[in-house]
Amino acid sequence: MFFCLWSFDVKTESFSITEKEIDLIGKKIFINECGGKIENLTSWNVGTDFASLGIGHFIWYPSGKEGPFDEKFPDFLLFLEHRGTELPIWLKDPSKRECPWESRKEFMRNLQSPKMKSIQKLLTDTIALQAEFMVERLQTVLPKILESASNPHHIKRRFFRVAKSPMGLYALTDYVNFKGEGILRSERYNGEGWGLLQVLELMPRSPNSNEPMQEFVTCAVRVLTRRVENAPKERFWLPGWKNRLQTYISDL
Template structure:
C-alpha cells in the first residue's frame, strides 16, 4: 500500500474503506463448479478481478495471545491491511451498535437471540431454532484457533439468557462486564472474521448462480469490488444479511443476502455509480423481504435504519 494512500485512509477512517493497490487477482468460473485463477485479462463476463492491497499483520492486542493471521493469496479475496480492517470495523461497529461499548452485549427488540460484538453476531439460547444462524459460537471458535483465550464462563451450547429481559437484568454483573471488555479488546479480530467469511463466500456466489445470470453477477461483483469503498459494502452487507446462497431460504422462497443484491443490481462498471446501484439494489431486496414477511413481525419498522446503513455504501473514497 502506498504511503499516501495509507495517510489518506487514516484521515478518513470514520468514513469507510478505500481500496488502494493497483495490483489485482482474477477468479474465473470453471465448468466443473470450482473457481480457478485467471490473469485478469479479458471480458468481465467470465472473470472476477479484485484489487489486492498489501498484507499486514492485524494482531496488536497486547492483552491477547494472538497468532498472526495467515496470509491469503488464494482465489477468494485479497488480504486487507490493518488500517483498512480498522476502518471497516469502526464503521460496522457504528452500523450495528452506534459505537457504544454497552451494545457489544445486546438483545434487539423483536428478536429471539442475543447480539454479540461489533458485528452483532447472533447467539441463540440452547435448543432454540437458529433460523438466521448462530454466528457468535463460530466467532469464538475462530478466536480460539488463533490463540485467543475467551472468557472461561461462556457456555458453548447456547446463550445463557433466553430473553432480552434476562440479559438486561444481567447487564451489570461481572460476567457481562468481562464479556463486553473482551469484545471491545478484540474488535480487529472480529472484523477479520467478517472479512474471512466474505472471502469464503466469493467463489460460492458465482457458482451458486444460474448459468444465465452468472455473467451479470460476475460483472456487478467486479464493478463493486474494484471501486474505492466497494470492499466495505460487500463485507458489511455479508455481515448484515448474509451471503444469500440458499435458494429456498428467506420468506416465500426469496432470500435477501449478498447474492440477491448482485442479481438485482443493474449492470455497472467500476466507479461511484456502481456503489449507488449496489445500494439501490440492496434496498429493493430488503423492501421485498419486508413485503414477504409475516405481518405480525412488523419488519417495516426496521426499514429506516436499514436505509441509513445501506446509504453508507454510496461513498466514493479516494
C-alpha cells in the first residue's frame, strides 16, 4: 500500500512512501517520545495549560482556553475520521472536542477514568496513523522554512536529498517534532536557532559524499552542541540528544 503524501509546486518534487515505512517511523518516534510506554501517550506537563497526546505530543486545550501553541489533537481526530477510524462515542461530535479536563491536577486525577482509557486505546491503535499525520505536516513545514531561508534554493535541495534517502523521512519528521522548524525568532539563544532550518543551512552546498543522512546527523550534532554552548544549563541533555540523532543512521 502506498500513501502519496508529497507534491510541491516549487519545481515540483514528489515521491511516495509505503505503509511499511510509515509504520517504522511511528514505532521509532513512539520509542523516542514515549519510551515505548502506552501510559506516556497521554500527558500534561507541569506548568502548561493543555494536555499533550500521542507520539507527536498533539496539544489539546480545555474549553475556553487558548495559548501560543497550535492545537493539533482536534485536527488529528478529523484526520482519523477521514481515514475511517472509529472514534470513542464521546469524541464523535466535532463541536464537543475540547479537552474534558480543566487543569493538570484534574487530568492526573482521571488517569484511570473511562475517557482517559479510551483515548489511550485510540492512540495505541493509531501509532502508524499518527506518524502519517506528522509526515504530512512536512508539506506545510517546507514552504515556511523556504520563506525564512536566506538561500531557499539550496535549502530545498538539501531537504529533498535527505527526504529521498533511507530513513530520511523519519529523520525529518522526528527532528521537526523534536526541535522544531527553526523559523521562530523567539526560539533563539544568542541569536542562533536549533531547528530543521539551521541543520539544513549547515549541510554542504556541494555534497562531499553520497551519504546525506550522515551529513544531516553531523550537522544536527553541531547545531545542538552550539545550542548548549549558548545555554550551558542544557548540557545535561546533549548526550541523549546525540543518541537520538544516531537512530537516524543506525538502521542504514
